[in-house]
Amino acid sequence: MEKFRVCIVEDDPEFREWLLAxxxxxxxxxxxxxxxxxxxxxxxxxxQKPDIVLMDLIFExxxxxxxxxxxxxxxxxxxxxxxxxxxxxxxxxxFEALRVGAGSYILKGDIPRKMIDVLTEFYSGGAPMSPxxxxxxxxxxxxxxxxxxxxxxxxxxxxxxxxxxxKGLMYKEIAGMLPNExxxxxxxxxxxxxxxxxxxxxxxxxxxxxxxxxxxxxxI
Numbered sequence: 001m002e003k004f005r006v007c008i009v010e011d012d013p014e015f016r017e018w019l020l021a022x023x024x025x026x027x028x029x030x031x032x033x034x035x036x037x038x039x040x041x042x043x044x045x046x047x048q049k050p051d052i053v054l055m056d057l058i059f060e061x062x063x064x065x066x067x068x069x070x071x072x073x074x075x076x077x078x079x080x081x082x083x084x085x086x087x088x089x090x091x092x093x094x095f096e097a098l099r100v101g102a103g104s105y106i107l108k109g110d111i112p113r114k115m116i117d118v119l120t121e122f123y124s125g126g127a128p129m130s131p132x133x134x135x136x137x138x139x140x141x142x143x144x145x146x147x148x149x150x151x152x153x154x155x156x157x158x159x160x161x162x163x164x165x166x167k168g169l170m171y172k173e174i175a176g177m178l179p180n181e182x183x184x185x186x187x188x189x190x191x192x193x194x195x196x197x198x199x200x201x202x203x204x205x206x207x208x209x210x211x212x213x214x215x216x217x218x219x220i
Contacts (some may be wrong), residue, residue, distance in 0.1 A: 039063055052121060
């Protein structure tokens, strides 16, 4: 079996130890590092160049969450593969994680006895997912005429902002990236982004960014 290397980003010490014990049983898997905070992972993983990063999503003692960490690491190392292993299966987090580059999404309650087999499948080109997550992904392709009509109401700029929101960017970051249509040499303001987001919520009939992203990504 071809050998491959992984890093773990997980803030639960007991779960980290379980993962390390599982990986220790496989001669073809080398663990390069195990991090309890995304801040530390961001500093060390780019230089280590693992084949796969096992990533949790919520970190109480970190400046950024797992989704933003994946996005930033992807910008530095586009070929990096991410397997999300988390307790969080709500639609917003699932689709944001997949959008920024996760190739596998496993709920901790669904982890099989042999984590080695799941990792090997992922490294070999598979996309292992918990049954609940697979259903969400498949369901996202089922378009209702009403929701499809909502998405079609969005302007090109609103769609552009939703694309950037789906990558985990904040309003201020988005403002600095988009040219002002009335003054191309300048970018739009953060306030303008907020106005666009308010209009997006109205058109899609949602109350938060997660629902807006989910509805948008499921209909494009």
